Amino acid sequence: MSSPVLVVAAAIVDDLDDPRELLAARRAVPARLAGRWEFPGGKVDPGEQPEDALHREIREELGARIGLGDELVGPDAGVWRLSDEYVMRIWLAEVVEGTPEPLQEHDELRWLPVSQWHDVPWLDADIRIVDALQAHLSQAGHR
Secondary structure: OOOEEEEEEEEEEEEOOOOOOOEEEEOOOOOOOOOEEEEEEEEEEEEOOOHHHHEEEEEEHOOOOEEEEEEOOOEEOOOEEEOOOOOEEEEEEEEEEEOOOOOOEEEEEEEEEHHHHHOOOHHHHHHHHHHHHHHHHHHOOOO
8 A cells, every 4th residue: 555645735714823714625626626625735746845846836735925934743653644545634724915816726716704614614634623623723812
């Protein structure tokens, strides 16, 4: 059995110091995931550093540049197991240049206020990450 593919994602908030809104991206493809919401990001290329991959993916998918905050370390040996094939690392991030737009793979982006983070149908694997993100931010003294 080969080791799982590493994907990286960004939990993009309106302000790393005082996050009140989270950017969710709705998948347009593949068909089995269409209409479900996720954190934007993608696969790490061979030889690429995870943080570099994340910056590249956000530029490609959303047309914006981000600044990274803390990594939300996962419970599965430091990563988030998405499936047998994929594991994910995710960082808090904020937009530093440009306005995010759904350029690839997504057909809608939505800024969700903290109280409404669960109001969209997230991909199954992302639901516990949303929960962990809320817990992380409340521990960090954010509302």
